[in-house]
Amino acid sequence: MTIKNNPKRLGVCLTISFGIWLVSCTLAGKETGPSGLFSVPEGFPEPVYNLAVNPVTEDGFQLGKKLFFDGRLSRDGTISCGECHNQAHSFTHHGHGFSHGIDGKEGFRNAQPIVNVAWQNSFFWDGGVFNLDLFAIAPIENPVEMDEKFPNVIEKLKKSEDYPKLFKKAFGTEEVTSERFLKALSQYMLSLVSANSRYDQYLAGKARLTETEMKGLALFKEKGCNTCHSGILFTDHSFRSNGLAAEYTGDLGRFRITENESDKNKFKVPTLRNIEVTYPYMHDGRFRNLEGVLEHYADGVQEVDNLDPALKKNPKPGIALTKEQQGQIIAFLKTLTDTEFLNNKRFSKF
Amino acid sequence: MSKSMKFQVLLCCSVFLFCGFSRYEKPKNTEGTVILKFNNLFNKEALDFEKAYTNAHGEKVKFTLLNYFISNIKLTKEDGSTYAVPQDSSYFLVKQSDPASKEITLNHIPSGKYSALTFTIGVDSLRNTMGIGSRTGALDVGATAKGMYWVWNSGYIFFKLEGTSPAAPEKQKNVFNYHIGGFGGYRSKTMNNIKTRTLAFKPVVVSNRKGPVIDINVEIDHFFDQVNPIKIAEKSSVMWGEFSTKISENYVSIFNLGNVSSK
Numbered sequence: 001m002t003i004k005n006n007p008k009r010l011g012v013c014l015t016i017s018f019g020i021w022l023v024s025c026t027l028a029g030k031e032t033g034p035s036g037l038f039s040v041p042e043g044f045p046e047p048v049y050n051l052a053v054n055p056v057t058e059d060g061f062q063l064g065k066k067l068f069f070d071g072r073l074s075r076d077g078t079i080s081c082g083e084c085h086n087q088a089h090s091f092t093h094h095g096h097g098f099s100h101g102i103d104g105k106e107g108f109r110n111a112q113p114i115v116n117v118a119w120q121n122s123f124f125w126d127g128g129v130f131n132l133d134l135f136a137i138a139p140i141e142n143p144v145e146m147d148e149k150f151p152n153v154i155e156k157l158k159k160s161e162d163y164p165k166l167f168k169k170a171f172g173t174e175e176v177t178s179e180r181f182l183k184a185l186s187q188y189m190l191s192l193v194s195a196n197s198r199y200d201q202y203l204a205g206k207a208r209l210t211e212t213e214m215k216g217l218a219l220f221k222e223k224g225c226n227t228c229h230s231g232i233l234f235t236d237h238s239f240r241s242n243g244l245a246a247e248y249t250g251d252l253g254r255f256r257i258t259e260n261e262s263d264k265n266k267f268k269v270p271t272l273r274n275i276e277v278t279y280p281y282m283h284d285g286r287f288r289n290l291e292g293v294l295e296h297y298a299d300g301v302q303e304v305d306n307l308d309p310a311l312k313k314n315p316k317p318g319i320a321l322t323k324e325q326q327g328q329i330i331a332f333l334k335t336l337t338d339t340e341f342l343n344n345k346r347f348s349k350f
Numbered sequence: 351m352s353k354s355m356k357f358q359v360l361l362c363c364s365v366f367l368f369c370g371f372s373r374y375e376k377p378k379n380t381e382g383t384v385i386l387k388f389n390n391l392f393n394k395e396a397l398d399f400e401k402a403y404t405n406a407h408g409e410k411v412k413f414t415l416l417n418y419f420i421s422n423i424k425l426t427k428e429d430g431s432t433y434a435v436p437q438d439s440s441y442f443l444v445k446q447s448d449p450a451s452k453e454i455t456l457n458h459i460p461s462g463k464y465s466a467l468t469f470t471i472g473v474d475s476l477r478n479t480m481g482i483g484s485r486t487g488a489l490d491v492g493a494t495a496k497g498m499y500w501v502w503n504s505g506y507i508f509f510k511l512e513g514t515s516p517a518a519p520e521k522q523k524n525v526f527n528y529h530i531g532g533f534g535g536y537r538s539k540t541m542n543n544i545k546t547r548t549l550a551f552k553p554v555v556v557s558n559r560k561g562p563v564i565d566i567n568v569e570i571d572h573f574f575d576q577v578n579p580i581k582i583a584e585k586s587s588v589m590w591g592e593f594s595t596k597i598s599e600n601y602v603s604i605f606n607l608g609n610v611s612s613k
Contacts, residue, residue: 150492
């Protein structure tokens, strides 16, 4: 059978061909970025998130931001995402070891920063969620966080005065669907890109680091911190054990997801961007400051099951560091603070 | 003409030709309809949330919830060839609390004589890894699929059975719950409890907008004893972990053929 006697197929072919032509034109011409308002900072790799299926638009971003700061996403209207993810602290729960949610209930882990999530291939300390778009349902339904049923949230928004209009602006019609809701939240979170710390400026040749900071940077590499906290994102996104004593909370990390013995005690290697302001540290927030963290690496690493080989190079587990060297590394870590990001009005509630 | 433009033209022409010639139009078929009816039973009678039952281990039980996904439905013809219901319209959530959900109507089934039905209890791995845009209808986590999705460990719950029993711990308010899922993992291997069932029957004719009604009896009494003993007293709450695989072995085997009648 040929195309001639099948006008429907002809139409389909023409449409597909035209579509491909359009796409190839934009790719060749770079007229509009296929990712919308999202752009990859100098020196960053290609994002993991597929922006082609959810390009960031101004209206999508604004809708996502409103959702992020809206308590209506919780059962009793009191807890928004922003409650636990505070911009000034790189979107972590300032000062809380375990995050506090609805009715003041305490969760079992330390809130993670939301920064550069476009490059992340898994979410949560144990990597239980593998797609950013599927993430927001988790805190919404968590009984100690927002304690609401996701379908109820969608219903509430459908009935609200303000949201249908905003969904229309962002997605073309007033229909409130889970897909649109999640994509809008993703658009906001994807926009939280931190790439303008003093360290970045130093890399770009626009700023200088002090002698101490330079020594810290050198040690960070020499001593192998960058085996795990690697590259421009300061994480290789793997799951590893850095030798935290497990009995602290009994949290076995990645094992919870895979039930594989070799995953016991492993947690996602966190980014170190804005680390100065994301205290307390580690999945359970056991260290109040960076001094505590460095002491851990120098002196506190335990031979737990699956302790990472990178921390077993010396007779004594951990990383040999004098007090002075620890201070230098801390000085370097503080160059990863991106004040522009932490104060960017575009990201904040009001 | 710039180099890249030449490339574009070439690309479009080849795609155009490819779409045009690579697939032949199906010969115009008369089509029929197949209806699948899921009957949740206990001791051969319709399951009733109001009634108290006793399982094979002598444990008294009352049920409060029974939901399961049926997906990837395939029909096999007498000659061994198969027809798979198109993926995008092959996901169904059967809920005991929603009678309409227990009857699945499959339209556009090509005419022929069919002698077997295959379906997955749960949601296949691929769909479990797809983006939010491919999770509509029965799979919409913000609507129909309420409570049938694990948020902390992304994945659908395939089979969910809840109820009360004096055999369940008092501190748990005598509630038992079995939430079984596990699609095998995305970036690393995790539990895979995807189970597929094939039911064979005497050939039935599908043609001319007609076809059979296939009753599938889901024998909840045998959920507790079909393959592995599941004693509420020993395991009253199972959501993940090795034992969930044993449960999936049980529930796949309780989907049995009932009546097959022609319309």
